[in-house]
Amino acid sequence: MLTQYSIKMPHAVYGGENAMDNVTEILKKNGVKKVAMFTDKGIEGCGLFALPEEAVKASGAEYYVLDELPPEPSYMAVQKLVDEFKASGADMIVACGGGSVMDAAKLASVLVTDAYGVKELLDNPGMAKKCVPIILIPTTAGTGAEVTPNAIVAVPERELKVGIVNENMIADYVILDARLIKNLPKKIAAATGVDALAHAIECYTSNKANPFSDTFALEALDLILENIVPACEDSTAMEAKNKMQIAAYYGGLAITASGTTAVHALSYPLGGKYHIAHGVSNAILLVPVMKFNQGDPAFCARLAAAYDRCCHDGSACRTVEEKAAWLVNRMDAIVRRLEIPTSLQSFGVPKEDLEGLVAAGMQVTRLLVNNMRPLTADDARSIYLEIM
Numbered sequence: 414m415l416t417q418y419s420i421k422m423p424h425a426v427y428g429g430e431n432a433m434d435n436v437t438e439i440l441k442k443n444g445v446k447k448v449a450m451f452t453d454k455g456i457e458g459c460g461l462f463a464l465p466e467e468a469v470k471a472s473g474a475e476y477y478v479l480d481e482l483p484p485e486p487s488y489m490a491v492q493k494l495v496d497e498f499k500a501s502g503a504d505m506i507v508a509c510g511g512g513s514v515m516d517a518a519k520l521a522s523v524l525v526t527d528a529y530g531v532k533e534l535l536d537n538p539g540m541a542k543k544c545v546p547i548i549l550i551p552t553t554a555g556t557g558a559e560v561t562p563n564a565i566v567a568v569p570e571r572e573l574k575v576g577i578v579n580e581n582m583i584a585d586y587v588i589l590d591a592r593l594i595k596n597l598p599k600k601i602a603a604a605t606g607v608d609a610l611a612h613a614i615e616c617y618t619s620n621k622a623n624p625f626s627d628t629f630a631l632e633a634l635d636l637i638l639e640n641i642v643p644a645c646e647d648s649t650a651m652e653a654k655n656k657m658q659i660a661a662y663y664g665g666l667a668i669t670a671s672g673t674t675a676v677h678a679l680s681y682p683l684g685g686k687y688h689i690a691h692g693v694s695n696a697i698l699l700v701p702v703m704k705f706n707q708g709d710p711a712f713c714a715r716l717a718a719a720y721d722r723c724c725h726d727g728s729a730c731r732t733v734e735e736k737a738a739w740l741v742n743r744m745d746a747i748v749r750r751l752e753i754p755t756s757l758q759s760f761g762v763p764k765e766d767l768e769g770l771v772a773a774g775m776q777v778t779r780l781l782v783n784n785m786r787p788l789t790a791d792d793a794r795s796i797y798l799e800i801m
Protein backbone atom coordinates (compact mmCIF):
# COMPACT_ATOMS: atom_id res chain seq x y z
CA MET A 414 0.00 0.00 0.00
CA LEU A 415 1.31 3.44 -0.82
CA THR A 416 1.47 6.06 1.95
CA GLN A 417 -0.41 9.28 1.39
CA TYR A 418 1.28 12.66 1.42
CA SER A 419 0.58 16.22 0.40
CA ILE A 420 2.09 19.66 0.58
CA LYS A 421 0.46 23.08 0.52
CA MET A 422 2.55 26.04 -0.58
CA PRO A 423 2.34 29.80 -1.06
CA HIS A 424 0.97 30.97 -4.41
CA ALA A 425 4.33 32.55 -5.42
CA VAL A 426 7.80 33.12 -4.00
CA TYR A 427 10.30 35.68 -5.27
CA GLY A 428 14.02 35.45 -4.42
CA GLY A 429 17.41 36.78 -5.47
CA GLU A 430 18.63 40.25 -6.37
CA ASN A 431 16.20 43.05 -5.46
CA ALA A 432 13.38 40.58 -4.80
CA MET A 433 11.59 43.30 -2.81
CA ASP A 434 10.68 45.15 -6.03
CA ASN A 435 8.04 42.48 -6.66
CA VAL A 436 5.94 43.82 -3.78
CA THR A 437 5.00 46.88 -5.85
CA GLU A 438 3.79 44.78 -8.77
CA ILE A 439 1.85 42.37 -6.53
CA LEU A 440 -0.03 45.26 -4.90
CA LYS A 441 -0.79 46.91 -8.24
CA LYS A 442 -1.88 43.66 -9.86
CA ASN A 443 -4.27 42.96 -7.00
CA GLY A 444 -5.69 46.51 -7.03
CA VAL A 445 -4.80 46.94 -3.35
CA LYS A 446 -6.01 50.19 -1.78
CA LYS A 447 -4.82 49.94 1.81
CA VAL A 448 -1.96 47.86 3.20
CA ALA A 449 -1.43 46.86 6.83
CA MET A 450 2.34 46.64 7.33
CA PHE A 451 3.40 44.43 10.24
CA THR A 452 6.91 44.80 11.66
CA ASP A 453 8.65 45.37 15.00
CA LYS A 454 10.80 48.04 16.64
CA GLY A 455 14.00 46.01 16.10
CA ILE A 456 13.49 45.97 12.32
CA GLU A 457 12.62 49.66 12.24
CA GLY A 458 15.55 50.49 14.56
CA CYS A 459 18.14 49.05 12.18
CA GLY A 460 16.64 50.81 9.17
CA LEU A 461 15.36 47.66 7.44
CA PHE A 462 11.74 48.73 7.27
CA ALA A 463 12.57 51.37 4.64
CA LEU A 464 12.90 48.66 1.94
CA PRO A 465 9.35 47.25 2.11
CA GLU A 466 7.97 50.71 2.89
CA GLU A 467 9.41 52.14 -0.33
CA ALA A 468 8.05 49.19 -2.32
CA VAL A 469 4.56 49.70 -0.88
CA LYS A 470 4.69 53.48 -1.43
CA ALA A 471 5.63 52.91 -5.08
CA SER A 472 2.38 51.02 -5.61
CA GLY A 473 0.36 54.10 -4.70
CA ALA A 474 -1.56 52.23 -1.97
CA GLU A 475 -2.25 53.83 1.37
CA TYR A 476 -0.53 52.04 4.27
CA TYR A 477 -0.71 51.68 8.01
CA VAL A 478 2.14 50.40 10.22
CA LEU A 479 1.61 47.97 13.12
CA ASP A 480 4.86 47.64 15.06
CA GLU A 481 3.92 47.17 18.72
CA LEU A 482 4.99 43.54 18.95
CA PRO A 483 7.51 42.07 21.40
CA PRO A 484 9.69 39.13 20.27
CA GLU A 485 8.03 35.73 20.84
CA PRO A 486 4.73 37.36 21.83
CA SER A 487 1.93 35.99 24.01
CA TYR A 488 -1.47 35.36 22.46
CA MET A 489 -2.74 38.49 24.25
CA ALA A 490 -0.04 40.69 22.67
CA VAL A 491 -0.96 39.27 19.26
CA GLN A 492 -4.69 39.82 19.88
CA LYS A 493 -4.00 43.51 20.63
CA LEU A 494 -2.36 43.84 17.23
CA VAL A 495 -5.16 41.87 15.55
CA ASP A 496 -7.76 44.28 17.02
CA GLU A 497 -5.81 47.27 15.71
CA PHE A 498 -5.54 45.57 12.32
CA LYS A 499 -9.31 44.88 12.17
CA ALA A 500 -9.98 48.57 12.76
CA SER A 501 -7.60 49.58 9.94
CA GLY A 502 -9.80 48.15 7.17
CA ALA A 503 -6.74 47.10 5.13
CA ASP A 504 -7.21 44.82 2.12
CA MET A 505 -3.65 43.34 2.07
CA ILE A 506 -1.07 42.48 4.74
CA VAL A 507 2.67 42.97 4.20
CA ALA A 508 4.69 41.55 7.09
CA CYS A 509 8.43 42.19 7.33
CA GLY A 510 10.25 40.64 10.28
CA GLY A 511 11.29 37.44 11.96
CA GLY A 512 9.01 34.59 12.96
CA SER A 513 7.34 36.67 15.67
CA VAL A 514 6.13 39.35 13.25
CA MET A 515 5.18 36.87 10.52
CA ASP A 516 3.21 34.64 12.91
CA ALA A 517 1.27 37.63 14.31
CA ALA A 518 0.45 38.79 10.79
CA LYS A 519 -0.64 35.28 9.75
CA LEU A 520 -3.06 35.17 12.67
CA ALA A 521 -4.41 38.60 11.76
CA SER A 522 -5.00 37.38 8.19
CA VAL A 523 -7.56 34.84 9.45
CA LEU A 524 -9.09 36.87 12.27
CA VAL A 525 -11.17 39.63 10.69
CA THR A 526 -14.15 38.44 12.71
CA ASP A 527 -15.71 39.13 16.10
CA ALA A 528 -16.78 35.49 16.46
CA TYR A 529 -13.42 34.30 17.84
CA GLY A 530 -9.87 35.47 18.51
CA VAL A 531 -6.37 34.07 19.03
CA LYS A 532 -7.35 32.53 22.40
CA GLU A 533 -10.12 30.48 20.80
CA LEU A 534 -7.78 29.25 18.06
CA LEU A 535 -5.45 27.75 20.68
CA ASP A 536 -7.98 24.99 21.29
CA ASN A 537 -9.81 25.02 17.99
CA PRO A 538 -7.41 26.15 15.24
CA GLY A 539 -9.45 24.58 12.45
CA MET A 540 -12.23 27.18 12.48
CA ALA A 541 -10.13 30.05 11.07
CA LYS A 542 -10.79 31.11 7.47
CA LYS A 543 -8.59 33.33 5.29
CA CYS A 544 -9.87 36.91 5.39
CA VAL A 545 -7.09 39.06 3.91
CA PRO A 546 -4.25 38.04 1.54
CA ILE A 547 -0.73 38.27 2.89
CA ILE A 548 2.84 38.90 1.68
CA LEU A 549 5.54 37.60 4.04
CA ILE A 550 9.09 38.99 4.01
CA PRO A 551 11.45 37.23 6.46
CA THR A 552 14.34 39.15 8.03
CA THR A 553 15.84 36.09 9.72
CA ALA A 554 16.89 32.88 7.95
CA GLY A 555 15.49 30.35 10.30
CA THR A 556 11.88 29.82 11.30
CA GLY A 557 10.43 29.13 7.85
CA ALA A 558 7.30 30.86 9.19
CA GLU A 559 7.00 32.54 5.77
CA VAL A 560 5.90 29.23 4.30
CA THR A 561 4.34 27.11 7.08
CA PRO A 562 0.67 27.01 8.09
CA ASN A 563 1.78 27.44 11.74
CA ALA A 564 1.73 30.40 14.10
CA ILE A 565 3.33 30.05 17.53
CA VAL A 566 2.30 32.11 20.54
CA ALA A 567 3.26 32.05 24.21
CA VAL A 568 0.51 31.03 26.62
CA PRO A 569 1.67 32.43 29.99
CA GLU A 570 -0.95 30.64 32.10
CA ARG A 571 0.22 27.29 30.70
CA GLU A 572 3.90 28.36 30.81
CA LEU A 573 4.13 26.98 27.29
CA LYS A 574 4.31 28.05 23.68
CA VAL A 575 1.53 26.70 21.52
CA GLY A 576 1.51 26.15 17.77
CA ILE A 577 -1.72 27.04 15.98
CA VAL A 578 -1.87 25.16 12.67
CA ASN A 579 -4.30 26.02 9.89
CA GLU A 580 -3.60 25.90 6.16
CA ASN A 581 -5.53 29.15 5.69
CA MET A 582 -2.50 30.87 7.25
CA ILE A 583 -0.19 29.84 4.41
CA ALA A 584 1.13 33.02 2.77
CA ASP A 585 -0.07 34.12 -0.64
CA TYR A 586 3.32 35.63 -1.57
CA VAL A 587 6.82 35.33 -0.11
CA ILE A 588 9.80 37.62 -0.74
CA LEU A 589 13.32 36.31 0.00
CA ASP A 590 15.53 39.39 -0.31
CA ALA A 591 19.07 38.80 1.01
CA ARG A 592 19.54 42.51 1.80
CA LEU A 593 17.26 41.98 4.79
CA ILE A 594 19.64 39.57 6.48
CA LYS A 595 22.91 41.22 5.40
CA ASN A 596 23.54 42.82 8.80
CA LEU A 597 21.62 40.37 10.96
CA PRO A 598 23.56 40.30 14.27
CA LYS A 599 25.62 37.09 14.57
CA LYS A 600 23.80 35.99 17.70
CA ILE A 601 20.38 36.12 15.99
CA ALA A 602 21.70 34.70 12.69
CA ALA A 603 23.25 31.75 14.54
CA ALA A 604 20.22 30.89 16.69
CA THR A 605 17.73 31.24 13.83
CA GLY A 606 20.03 29.31 11.47
CA VAL A 607 20.24 26.41 13.92
CA ASP A 608 16.43 26.52 14.19
CA ALA A 609 16.34 25.86 10.42
CA LEU A 610 18.90 23.07 10.89
CA ALA A 611 16.64 21.50 13.51
CA HIS A 612 13.64 21.77 11.15
CA ALA A 613 15.58 19.94 8.44
CA ILE A 614 16.92 17.06 10.51
CA GLU A 615 13.75 16.63 12.59
CA CYS A 616 11.47 16.59 9.55
CA TYR A 617 13.77 14.11 7.77
CA THR A 618 13.70 11.74 10.75
CA SER A 619 10.04 12.31 11.65
CA ASN A 620 7.47 9.54 11.65
CA LYS A 621 5.60 11.82 9.22
CA ALA A 622 8.53 12.04 6.76
CA ASN A 623 7.49 11.34 3.16
CA PRO A 624 8.88 11.84 -0.37
CA PHE A 625 7.82 15.51 -0.51
CA SER A 626 9.22 16.48 2.89
CA ASP A 627 12.40 14.44 2.32
CA THR A 628 13.21 16.43 -0.82
CA PHE A 629 13.07 19.76 0.99
CA ALA A 630 14.50 18.55 4.31
CA LEU A 631 17.62 17.03 2.69
CA GLU A 632 18.26 20.02 0.44
CA ALA A 633 17.81 22.34 3.44
CA LEU A 634 20.21 20.22 5.51
CA ASP A 635 22.84 20.23 2.77
CA LEU A 636 22.57 24.02 2.26
CA ILE A 637 22.74 24.73 5.98
CA LEU A 638 25.73 22.51 6.73
CA GLU A 639 27.64 24.22 3.91
CA ASN A 640 26.57 27.81 4.49
CA ILE A 641 25.60 28.51 8.08
CA VAL A 642 29.08 29.44 9.33
CA PRO A 643 30.03 31.95 6.60
CA ALA A 644 26.47 33.35 6.58
CA CYS A 645 26.73 34.08 10.31
CA GLU A 646 30.35 35.21 10.49
CA ASP A 647 30.95 37.17 7.28
CA SER A 648 28.71 40.16 6.55
CA THR A 649 29.86 40.17 2.91
CA ALA A 650 28.97 36.51 2.24
CA MET A 651 25.77 37.36 0.36
CA GLU A 652 25.64 34.07 -1.51
CA ALA A 653 25.84 32.06 1.73
CA LYS A 654 23.14 34.30 3.26
CA ASN A 655 20.91 33.86 0.24
CA LYS A 656 21.37 30.08 0.50
CA MET A 657 20.41 30.21 4.19
CA GLN A 658 17.19 32.03 3.22
CA ILE A 659 16.41 29.31 0.69
CA ALA A 660 17.29 26.62 3.24
CA ALA A 661 15.01 28.17 5.86
CA TYR A 662 12.23 28.30 3.28
CA TYR A 663 12.78 24.62 2.39
CA GLY A 664 12.86 23.80 6.10
CA GLY A 665 9.44 25.42 6.40
CA LEU A 666 8.16 23.34 3.48
CA ALA A 667 9.50 20.23 5.21
CA ILE A 668 7.56 21.19 8.35
CA THR A 669 4.42 21.70 6.28
CA ALA A 670 4.67 18.26 4.67
CA SER A 671 6.12 16.39 7.66
CA GLY A 672 6.60 17.77 11.20
CA THR A 673 9.25 18.47 13.81
CA THR A 674 9.94 16.01 16.62
CA ALA A 675 11.28 15.90 20.18
CA VAL A 676 13.78 18.78 19.87
CA HIS A 677 10.95 21.23 19.23
CA ALA A 678 8.59 19.48 21.66
CA LEU A 679 10.98 19.74 24.62
CA SER A 680 11.97 23.26 23.59
CA TYR A 681 8.44 24.72 23.89
CA PRO A 682 8.43 24.95 27.73
CA LEU A 683 11.86 26.65 27.66
CA GLY A 684 10.39 29.41 25.50
CA GLY A 685 7.08 29.50 27.36
CA LYS A 686 8.42 29.63 30.91
CA TYR A 687 11.91 31.16 30.70
CA HIS A 688 11.52 33.16 27.47
CA ILE A 689 14.60 31.59 25.94
CA ALA A 690 14.62 32.47 22.21
CA HIS A 691 13.16 29.70 20.03
CA GLY A 692 16.40 29.12 18.10
CA VAL A 693 18.51 29.05 21.25
CA SER A 694 16.32 26.53 23.08
CA ASN A 695 16.35 24.29 20.00
CA ALA A 696 20.14 24.63 19.73
CA ILE A 697 20.54 23.57 23.38
CA LEU A 698 18.35 20.50 22.85
CA LEU A 699 19.45 19.52 19.35
CA VAL A 700 22.46 17.34 20.14
CA PRO A 701 21.12 15.73 23.38
CA VAL A 702 17.91 14.69 21.57
CA MET A 703 19.86 13.43 18.53
CA LYS A 704 22.03 11.32 20.87
CA PHE A 705 18.94 9.92 22.59
CA ASN A 706 17.42 9.09 19.19
CA GLN A 707 20.63 7.31 18.11
CA GLY A 708 19.44 4.50 20.38
CA ASP A 709 16.97 3.64 17.60
CA PRO A 710 18.50 1.77 14.59
CA ALA A 711 15.84 3.11 12.21
CA PHE A 712 16.74 6.67 13.24
CA CYS A 713 20.45 5.96 12.64
CA ALA A 714 19.61 4.62 9.19
CA ARG A 715 17.96 7.94 8.34
CA LEU A 716 20.99 9.86 9.60
CA ALA A 717 23.23 7.63 7.49
CA ALA A 718 21.15 8.40 4.40
CA ALA A 719 21.45 12.12 5.22
CA TYR A 720 25.23 11.68 5.56
CA ASP A 721 25.39 10.08 2.10
CA ARG A 722 23.73 13.15 0.67
CA CYS A 723 25.34 15.91 2.74
CA CYS A 724 28.90 14.85 3.57
CA HIS A 725 31.34 16.63 1.24
CA ASP A 726 34.44 16.75 3.46
CA GLY A 727 36.02 13.55 2.20
CA SER A 728 35.43 11.57 5.39
CA ALA A 729 34.97 7.90 4.64
CA CYS A 730 32.46 6.65 7.18
CA ARG A 731 31.36 3.12 6.33
CA THR A 732 28.85 1.85 8.87
CA VAL A 733 25.46 3.31 9.66
CA GLU A 734 26.66 4.10 13.19
CA GLU A 735 29.77 5.94 11.94
CA LYS A 736 27.71 7.97 9.48
CA ALA A 737 25.12 8.87 12.13
CA ALA A 738 27.87 9.89 14.57
CA TRP A 739 29.53 12.07 11.89
CA LEU A 740 26.31 14.00 11.35
CA VAL A 741 25.60 14.49 15.07
CA ASN A 742 29.21 15.65 15.62
CA ARG A 743 28.86 18.06 12.70
CA MET A 744 25.74 19.60 14.25
CA ASP A 745 27.48 19.81 17.62
CA ALA A 746 30.49 21.53 16.03
CA ILE A 747 28.22 24.13 14.39
CA VAL A 748 26.44 24.99 17.66
CA ARG A 749 29.81 25.36 19.43
CA ARG A 750 31.53 27.27 16.62
CA LEU A 751 28.66 29.79 16.51
CA GLU A 752 28.88 30.19 20.32
CA ILE A 753 25.23 29.40 20.98
CA PRO A 754 24.65 28.24 24.57
CA THR A 755 24.74 24.46 24.97
CA SER A 756 23.09 24.36 28.40
CA LEU A 757 20.50 26.17 30.51
CA GLN A 758 23.11 27.34 32.99
CA SER A 759 23.12 30.99 31.93
CA PHE A 760 19.31 31.18 31.93
CA GLY A 761 18.72 30.73 35.67
CA VAL A 762 16.62 27.57 35.45
CA PRO A 763 16.59 26.06 38.97
CA LYS A 764 16.89 22.29 39.45
CA GLU A 765 13.56 22.39 41.37
CA ASP A 766 11.83 23.21 38.07
CA LEU A 767 12.81 19.88 36.51
CA GLU A 768 9.50 18.09 37.14
CA GLY A 769 7.52 21.07 35.83
CA LEU A 770 9.60 21.06 32.66
CA VAL A 771 9.06 17.33 32.18
CA ALA A 772 5.28 17.68 32.65
CA ALA A 773 5.11 20.65 30.24
CA GLY A 774 7.32 18.98 27.62
CA MET A 775 5.25 15.80 27.71
CA GLN A 776 2.15 17.89 26.90
CA VAL A 777 3.49 18.63 23.42
CA THR A 778 2.13 15.37 22.08
CA ARG A 779 1.46 17.01 18.66
CA LEU A 780 5.23 16.79 18.03
CA LEU A 781 6.29 13.96 20.34
CA VAL A 782 4.24 11.50 18.30
CA ASN A 783 6.50 12.34 15.34
CA ASN A 784 9.66 11.21 17.16
CA MET A 785 10.88 7.87 15.76
CA ARG A 786 12.14 6.67 19.12
CA PRO A 787 9.23 6.84 21.60
CA LEU A 788 10.10 9.28 24.38
CA THR A 789 8.78 8.71 27.92
CA ALA A 790 8.67 11.16 30.84
CA ASP A 791 11.79 9.42 32.20
CA ASP A 792 13.59 10.04 28.91
CA ALA A 793 12.53 13.70 28.93
CA ARG A 794 13.77 14.00 32.52
CA SER A 795 17.21 12.62 31.55
CA ILE A 796 17.48 15.00 28.60
CA TYR A 797 16.48 18.07 30.65
CA LEU A 798 18.88 17.00 33.43
CA GLU A 799 21.69 16.73 30.91
CA ILE A 800 21.25 20.37 29.82
CA MET A 801 20.70 21.86 33.31
Ligand SMILES: NC(=O)c1ccc[n+]([C@@H]2O[C@H](COP(=O)([O-])OP(=O)(O)OC[C@H]3O[C@@H](n4cnc5c(N)ncnc54)[C@H](O)[C@@H]3O)[C@@H](O)[C@H]2O)c1
Binds near residue numbers: 512516594605
Ligand atom coordinates in the same frame (compact mmCIF):
# COMPACT_ATOMS: atom_id res chain seq x y z
N1 LIG B 1 5.40 29.67 12.26
C1 LIG B 1 6.37 28.80 12.24
O1 LIG B 1 6.36 27.86 11.46
C2 LIG B 1 7.51 28.96 13.19
C3 LIG B 1 8.61 28.10 13.13
C4 LIG B 1 9.65 28.31 14.02
C5 LIG B 1 9.58 29.34 14.95
N2 LIG B 1 8.48 30.16 15.00
C6 LIG B 1 8.35 31.27 15.97
O2 LIG B 1 9.06 32.40 15.48
C7 LIG B 1 9.48 33.20 16.59
C8 LIG B 1 10.97 33.46 16.50
O3 LIG B 1 11.26 34.13 15.31
P1 LIG B 1 12.75 34.56 14.93
O4 LIG B 1 13.67 33.54 15.47
O5 LIG B 1 12.76 34.83 13.49
O6 LIG B 1 12.99 35.89 15.77
P2 LIG B 1 12.04 37.11 16.17
O7 LIG B 1 11.06 37.42 15.11
O8 LIG B 1 11.49 36.85 17.55
O9 LIG B 1 13.11 38.29 16.24
C9 LIG B 1 14.10 38.31 17.25
C10 LIG B 1 14.72 39.70 17.32
O10 LIG B 1 15.53 39.90 16.18
C11 LIG B 1 15.25 41.14 15.59
N3 LIG B 1 15.54 41.01 14.17
C12 LIG B 1 14.90 40.25 13.28
N4 LIG B 1 15.46 40.35 12.07
C13 LIG B 1 16.49 41.21 12.20
C14 LIG B 1 17.46 41.74 11.28
N5 LIG B 1 17.50 41.36 9.99
N6 LIG B 1 18.38 42.61 11.75
C15 LIG B 1 18.38 42.97 13.06
N7 LIG B 1 17.49 42.52 13.97
C16 LIG B 1 16.56 41.64 13.54
C17 LIG B 1 13.81 41.43 15.92
O11 LIG B 1 13.54 42.81 15.91
C18 LIG B 1 13.71 40.83 17.32
O12 LIG B 1 14.08 41.77 18.29
C19 LIG B 1 9.12 32.41 17.83
O13 LIG B 1 7.92 32.87 18.39
C20 LIG B 1 8.98 31.00 17.31
O14 LIG B 1 8.18 30.21 18.15
C21 LIG B 1 7.48 29.99 14.11
Ligand SMILES: [Zn+2]
Binds near residue numbers: 608612677
Ligand atom coordinates in the same frame (compact mmCIF):
# COMPACT_ATOMS: atom_id res chain seq x y z
ZN1 LIG C 1 11.63 26.02 14.96
